[in-house]
Amino acid sequence: MTKPLLEIDRFTAQFADRTVVRELSLSVARGERVALVGESGSGKSVTALSILRLVRQAQLSGRVLFDGEDLLTKTEQQMRGIRGADIAMVFQEPMTALNPLYTIGRQIAESLRLHEGLRPGAARARGIELLRRTGIPEPERRIDSYPHQLSGGQRQRAMIAMALACRPRLLLADEPTTALDVTVRQQIVDLLLELQAQEAAARGMAVLLITHDLNLVRRFAQRVAVMERGVLVETNETGALFDAPQHPYTRRLLDSAPRRAIEPVAADARTILDVRALAVDYRTAARGWRAVFGQSAFRAVHDVRLRLRRGETVGIVGESGSGKSTLASAVLGLQQPAAGAIEIDGLPLAALRANAGRRALYGRMQVVFQDPFGSLSPRMTIEQIVGEGLALHRPELARAARRARIAALLEEVGLPADALPRYPHEFSGGQRQRIAIARALAVEPELLVLDEPTSALDVSIQKQVLTLLTNLQARYRLSYLFITHDLAVMRAMAHRVIVMQAGRVVEEGETLQVLHAPSHPYTRALMASSMLTPMREPYERAHD
Template structure:
């Protein structure tokens, strides 16, 4: 159905053309799910964008053939390409926030897409839209159709984007990290749907993902990429079960296990990437160590409730509030890591924003180191917690100012909290911190859009660390990272947490990662705590049925492949 031969993609610059993809070869049969894996920046998303004709300017296809059946994709004019997109080829983008129009209700966006490609009535389009949202696992789909994108959690927004891609029953769907923001329960539903579409409707899928467990579970064939080149491809069982190339073997070794806890992650060799063991990284680490003057501090939540105004459907009836968190009570011991897990929409991100003072609880108390922790606007700008509690957000692209260079973004906490007054010293420290998280020094003069999703997340971690925090709240910090960079970042967080006595609240839907990171685990569902306890106890002998279900749904590689 799809044949790609010797695809080469270049991006012109004032220093010459940069080759993003070189001599890429792949094919996808009717009803086949083809996995595309590799490091962030390896060129996976560029391949998908080239096939669907959405390469970001001034990028261009320099060489190669791309055939969709008998259609030569390189010979289409812009009108033919526009008609083909959405009808014969659909794409699920990596970032659901930028894929949806923030000014339009979900209903309008779904209906608009269906009517653009199908000759049906508005009423029939609305019915199909509701059915799609319901199939994606969105509760009360008919009512939620009236919501705007910002009123959904990250995982629920991703479900809406997947529904948009399925509106017109396309021949090929290019799924760029379609399950990144999804918890394991919804991820299982989506993967089952993808498998069913491939088997029953004979839809072909190009599944771009860094989650090798997902590839092992669903992909028929797989291609491994690195630095824009194909390293290895073939049937999934052959490539992942009996890899021939060293890089593929290293990727497999970096996948965190679910059945046991390990001390350190195995990190693949990083050609040309600065690691924390080098001099610059050590300089930033020494600066962080000098900032530690107190013992680790902990957090306590007691009967915390958070509610949001409901959606008004009538002029005469006041809407009921939406309760996002209900009676949340747990302790975060000083210098430990607490993992927060649960479905998307269960309140994990709301809990993080409540701790940082971005949301005010309607009732309950919070304390930090025994001192009261105000919520929302009651927390003054000069309150110590503004510096001592830092957050790494789920979406690094939205949390980094797109108009500022990386140097200005990283320097902001230094001058805001008076940690470094000299401009030249701030720049040197920012370069050192970039190196500590595995980024090259020249990144300091670039803009956020010039980096991949995984690279932007590393920059976000660097910015949080430059505030010299005592509490670090990580909201899905590895969701945009491939397994190799994930292993590097988690080793970094583990080392920093142990060396500096950081108290960490680690939010993730990846249960394998949480087991490696957390000392204690809190399981949330629908805004309520379902289970809380020591990490190893929760993973080995869970008491709540919901916890058991989450563990059973987590995709893992076959034991024989690990050996």
């Protein structure tokens, strides 16, 4: 039997206060693509970093054999010769993994100089070839770019080029597509598959993919290993695992895909939000002859029209730069329209934005932001965060009544009353997003603007938050303006969908009709890139 390229044997990683990986055994064969799957805190990233001995202040035990040699017994100097040369890593966020002070070419050349002794001219030529091979346009020019001058997809391609510079035998890919748009994500997956096939044929290169994206796993991996709280609970061929998962945790993960359970909108539902011919400009510094006339304007939103009724969810879909978040900012009164009109429940937004109407505006409309870690003040208790809106909009409430209302709101979103004196850092991402929803509900709004509310959450937590939003909508006939790039979430949550590209609406209609039979080429490209799985039967919504 052929010896595995990587063999992890009873590996344990323990920090001072807890064990994050326990007795893990896993092998990766030459030329094989294996996915290590689990939610945040499952230990999968610690496992990947431990292979390269990049985990500090942890006690590691067991064996991590690479080509028969135990990496845990290597000195730091020996590991420097292995990192990048024999084992390379593609990190989750290239903007933080790449050095902002060095050009892309210099960062690629550093590895080639250290491991292969190439001179500057030869390293530059190899770097240009690597950038061309990974699909970066104009590699002769882009090699002199800094990371901030590249798009997210180009930075990830540059990271892959750096990882492959010395033709490693094992590539560790830690959430390589998490922060990317769906079309760019598909391109990166296709690129990894193509490059791995080439390198597997030449050198037997294997890939260990670290991810929580089950659609990515289905498309990329030949074999899947599932981790729960530091323990490997199931390993199987990809098709067999998806068709017949054995462990309860694996079944729960696979059952976490969003399912459509929304109620139909009442025929007589009144219009809550009416956007007519909206245009939004951003002022930019003028250059050239435009400098004579001062600033120039960039139009981020062009002639957008939409209506949102009571109890309805309208989804806004598009990639980064499509204008969907700018549209949301204009609806919230945070961005001055250049043209067009917005009405909230029949009242002009322009009038409501004035100081006298601002309180009435935000009593009708609230927002839940994308990042549950950045949208809550770390200096305020949960009672202060949720009660802030009540203090402004219901100043007549006595302190005891306000506290009782806050406790009731927390209970409604599934949090205990003992959360009141605690701070945001004491809660998980999903719990923080529940706190943000409770804060939004405090003033009893009719409209919630949801800006990527689940994109930072694990799949099982995402399902819980989506179920909560669905239940709240049914109970209070809330209207949602739901912004997302995740078509699976959109399919589950939205009655109607609007597709935006470059600031314009290119397609709109009933959600299932648009997703089933898209008419615009851009929508079809989004669908083709989404790795969307067939929709499962609606589940029963939990009611109190």
